[in-house]
Amino acid sequence: MQNQITSLQNTKIKSLIQLKEKSRIRKKEGCFIIEGKREIKLALKGNYTIKQLYYCPSIVSDVEISSIIDNHDNQIDLYEITMEIYQKLAYRTTTEGIIAVAKSKDLEIKNLVLSSKKPLILIAEAPEKPGNIGALLRTADAAQLDAVLIANPKTDIYNPNIIRSSVGCLFTNTIATGTSKDIINFLKKQKINIYGAALQTSVNYHTQDYTKPTAIVVGTEATGLSEDFLQSTTQNIKIPMSGVIDSMNVSVAAGILIFEAKRQRNFID
Incomplete structure (x- = not known):
């Protein structure tokens, strides 16, 4: 499923910011954020479940998105986001235009x-x-x-x-x-x-x-x-x-x- 988000006040975006910044939220939700194409590919290869993918179409193309998530069984919800939202979510100085929400593993x-x-x-x-x-x-x-x-x-x-x-x-x-x-x-x-x-x-x-x-x-x-x-x-x-x-x-x-x-x-x- 693919949606568009254009407002920083969107509840999903607010939740992402919390997930990015607060360890207690990550533990409570059992999820975390991954930024970057290589990192997301490695997470999928490592059998992590990607729940949602947020991408900025002015930075990363639909073809690149497909190359990352194709051939994976789990359903990934796709969200197009604006450059303004992406810059708020990103923690890197370099820009790749893609952020994922993944399910944490029990590492005990x-x-x-x-x-x-x-x-x-x-x-x-x-x-x-x-x-x-x-x-x-x-x-x-x-x-x-x-x-x-x-x-x-x-x-x-x-x-x-x-x-x-x-x-x-x-x-x-x-x-x-x-x-x-x-x-x-x-x-x-x-x-x-x-x-x-x-x-x-x-x-x-x-x-x-x-x-x-x-x-x-x-x-x-x-x-x-x-x-x-x-x-x-x-x-x-x-x-x-x-x-x-x-x-x-x-x-x-x-x-x-x-x-x-x-x-x-x-x-x-």
């Missing part, structure tokens, strides 16, 4: 099923900055990790800035969330080794064997890992540094650790 750790017998998992504990979370998801996608687990999340995973900074990798990764204790219990039940990026009783990261079932845990730059994880790790690991400071950006550190694990695994495969 209890629902996670791992397909690999030797999974390689990234865990981020208490991440807060959307940019860091997005960068972690991009790294996880590049490494084709088996899962990304967010422990004690401080930010709504469907925050538009996470989707933007991850360039859609929110939809290309297997993601689960939970408390640190819940995630630790999950890992122990699955007999997955836990390597914590921490200075306490640590060894250099490249000395460890990551070819077995492995989870690499990173904390925030400010507080590091919680006691729950520090007491549960198989081994704490560190990246040797030659500068004045003793920490680096969490997404950079995660990338170094993950690709050492990938290097080891590619070497034996």
